Amino acid sequence: MKYSATAVQLALRSSFVAGHGFDPARFAANFEHTETLLRRLAAETGSRLFLLPEFSFHGWAMGVPLADWKAAAVRMPGPETERIGRLARELDVYIAGTLFEAIPEFPGRHFLTGFVISPAGELVLRYRKLYAFSAKTR
Numbered sequence: 503m504k505y506s507a508t509a510v511q512l513a514l515r516s517s518f519v520a521g522h523g524f525d526p527a528r529f530a531a532n533f534e535h536t537e538t539l540l541r542r543l544a545a546e547t548g549s550r551l552f553l554l555p556e557f558s559f560h561g562w563a564m565g566v567p568l569a570d571w572k573a574a575a576v577r578m579p580g581p582e583t584e585r586i587g588r589l590a591r592e593l594d595v596y597i598a599g600t601l602f603e604a605i606p607e608f609p610g611r612h613f614l615t616g617f618v619i620s621p622a623g624e625l626v627l628r629y630r631k632l633y634a635f636s637a638k639t640r
Contacts, residue, residue, distance in 0.1 A: 554599030575604035587623030
């Protein structure tokens with residue numbers, strides 16, 4: 503059985519604006535950019551697995567206050583993973599990436615969570631990084 507995977511390096515804008523915090527419009531634009539690119543790559547490569555980079559939807563920025571990381575965190579499953587799931591179903595592929603996740607059992611904290619979405623559109627794997635690059639686990 504032949505199975506192709508594509509590692510995707512994206513040019514994303516950070517979802518954080520210096521002095522203004524988390525910008526949902528930039529976050530949404532990153533989603534749109536990623537969806538457009540994955541549709542094109544799926545047609546060109548025939549891959550069944552797309553591996554997105556770390557910070558794959560939020561983008562990266564230095565010096566972001568902890569409150570801004572918390573404001574950017576999403577629930578998983580939630581609207582964001584559902585959106586990625588719709589794309590995975592449309593393309594009949596697995597999509598792996600990361601999102602900043604808020605977990606109810608850990609109020610006031612956020613985690614950089616790796617995920618895999620199946621071709622059925624289901625969140626099938628989560629891996630929560632527990633080391634602090636931005637004091638996220640404090």
